Each structure stands twice: as structure tokens, then as C-alpha cells.
Amino acid sequence: MRYLFFLVLVLTSLATNAQPAKAALQQSITRGKIVYNQVCISCHQADGGGVPNMNPPLIKSKWVDGDKKVLINILLNGFSEKVAIDGDYYSNNMPAQSQLTDQQIADVLTYIRNSFENKASAILPQNVKTCRKK
Numbered sequence: 001m002r003y004l005f006f007l008v009l010v011l012t013s014l015a016t017n018a019q020p021a022k023a024a025l026q027q028s029i030t031r032g033k034i035v036y037n038q039v040c041i042s043c044h045q046a047d048g049g050g051v052p053n054m055n056p057p058l059i060k061s062k063w064v065d066g067d068k069k070v071l072i073n074i075l076l077n078g079f080s081e082k083v084a085i086d087g088d089y090y091s092n093n094m095p096a097q098s099q100l101t102d103q104q105i106a107d108v109l110t111y112i113r114n115s116f117e118n119k120a121s122a123i124l125p126q127n128v129k130t131c132r133k134k
């Protein structure tokens, strides 16, 4: 009986903790979409598909789903390395987006990591702050 009580206690605390986290993620994605539509959409397009030979897609991209620091640094410093992205090269350069706040960068990256067939963990403003300092 005592164990049952304990179990119920643990389960309710888990459930109440999970809800705010989920809501926070959803809010970050919603804010991130606004930033995306203002800043990124002209190059990467509404569906994240990019523009052939000019701007790479963000769909199932190893940069989008991959290491958070590498991804954050693409936004802070831009990206002009002529590396193949899924076997294709892109003539444009990606301009640095360091004018955005830590919150905006976290939100837009959380948005792209949860859109265009991507599914990856959220990026938090603290993560951006740490990268910006270096």
C-alpha cells in the first residue's frame, strides 16, 4: 500500500514536470517559425527545400540534426566553406546571423530541428550564449 502511494506520487510529479517542458518546446518552435519566416525563408524556402545549386536544403541535413555547437556556430559565424552538402555544392554563402538574440537563435534552430522531417532535441539560449563567448 505504501509503495503504491509512493508510485502515484512519483508518477504525478513526472507528469506535471513533463507538461511544462513540452509546452516550452512548442512555444520555442512557434517563435522560431516567425524568425525563420523573417530571416531564413528567402534562401532556404518555406519547406526547407532550398534552391538547387544556390542554397542547400535543411531537410534531413546532418548539420541540422547533428552537433548543437556546430549548428549554432553556422548561425553565429556564417558558412562559406565549399563543402559538399549531400553531394551537392552551393554557390551562395550563408551570412552570419549574429545580430539575432540568443533566444531567437535558439528558437529558430529548435524550429528547424523539429520541422522538414527533422527530429532533434531543442536548443536553449544558454547553449547559444556559451558558443558566442568563444
Ligand code: HEC
Binding pocket: 036, 039, 040, 041, 042, 043, 044, 054, 055, 056, 057, 058, 061, 062, 063, 064, 071, 074, 075, 079, 080, 081, 082, 083, 085, 089, 090, 091, 092, 093, 094, 095, 097, 108, 109, 112
Ligand atoms: C542569403 C541566403 C541565406 C540565408 C538568409 C540563410 N542561409 Fe543558411 N545557408 C545558405 C547557404 C548558401 C548555405 C551553404 C553555404 C556553403 O555551401 O558554403 C547555408 C547553409 C546552412 C546550413 C548548413 C547546411 C545545411 O543545409 O544544413 C544551415 C543549418 C543553415 N544554413 C541554416 C540557416 C538558418 C536557420 C537561417 C536563418 C536564421 C539561414 N540559414 C539563413 C544561405 C542562407
